[in-house]
Every structure is written in C-alpha cells, then in structure tokens.
Amino acid sequence: MGIIAFLILGLIAGAIAKAVLPGDDPGGIVVTMIIGVVGAILGGFLAGALFGINVNEKFFDLATWVSAIIGAVILLLIYRAVAGRKTA
16 A cells, blocks of 8 residues: 555544544644544554554455554544643
C-alpha cells in the first residue's frame, strides 16, 4: 500500500475512533488525525504480531481497516489517560 493510501487510511481510522469514543480531547482535530495515522501503524503491527495478518497489502481489505481502527481506538484511550491528567 502506498504512503498516500496509508495516510488516508489513518486519517479515516482516526475519525472513526473519535466517533466511537466521543468526548473532549486535548489537542483537537489535528491530534486526532495524528493519532489515527499512528494508530493505523500500531494496529497493523498488532495484527501481524498476534494473528499473522499482513495488512500492508490491500487498501480495501477488511482486516486492514479493522486493525487500523482498533489501533487508533487503543492509542486514543492511551492519549486520553496520559493527557487528561492534571499536574498540581
């Protein structure tokens, strides 16, 4: 999959992760898009490590999309846990 397709996939996965987990996030839409792209990388790595799925081959494959969305959701939860803490 090309780099442009991968970035588009990550941006869409970030938007879907935001729709699945609504609420106020520190950083706004730009941070959500970055979380989507990095989450797609994380999801692809986890899918390959846990299930032996190669998600880098096809853009319209269900495994590619599901792993990218799950990775973005995981990363969004981690981001909320870390960025949501207030320092005293």
